[in-house]
């Protein structure tokens with residue numbers, strides 16, 4: 001997988017407003033926020049999209065969801081937040097390094113647009 005924008009953020013080649021980091025993942029504020037709180041959570045392992053994840057990534061995927069909850073608590077939005085993963089260009093994915101959007105701070109409609 002070629003170095004994506006998010007790989008460069010993980011490697012500190014590009015600056016970002018980092019809010020959380022551990023051995024397996026990094027979270028930073030979205031540069032174009034769609035809600036008062038909008039954080040991107042990325043695994044350090046370069047997986048291009050959710051559909052490319054393999055059985056060997058099971059623990060990592062679980063870790064990302066637990067980290068999302070921890071980040072929501074850290075941001076004090078744990079009572080109401082939305083987690084989104086865009087998979088593939090037509091779904092809205094523009095950066096091909098798996099990432100979870102964590103959005104909070106405004107009402108969200110369902111179904112999503």
Ligand code: AMP
Pocket residue numbers: 005014016028029030031032033040086092093094095096
């Ligand atoms: P997606 O469209 O699901 O692939 O999400 C990519 C997200 O990355 C978008 O919400 C962008 O606003 C965000 N983004 C793009 N460049 C940067 C950057 N340099 N720092 C933080 N977020 C970014």
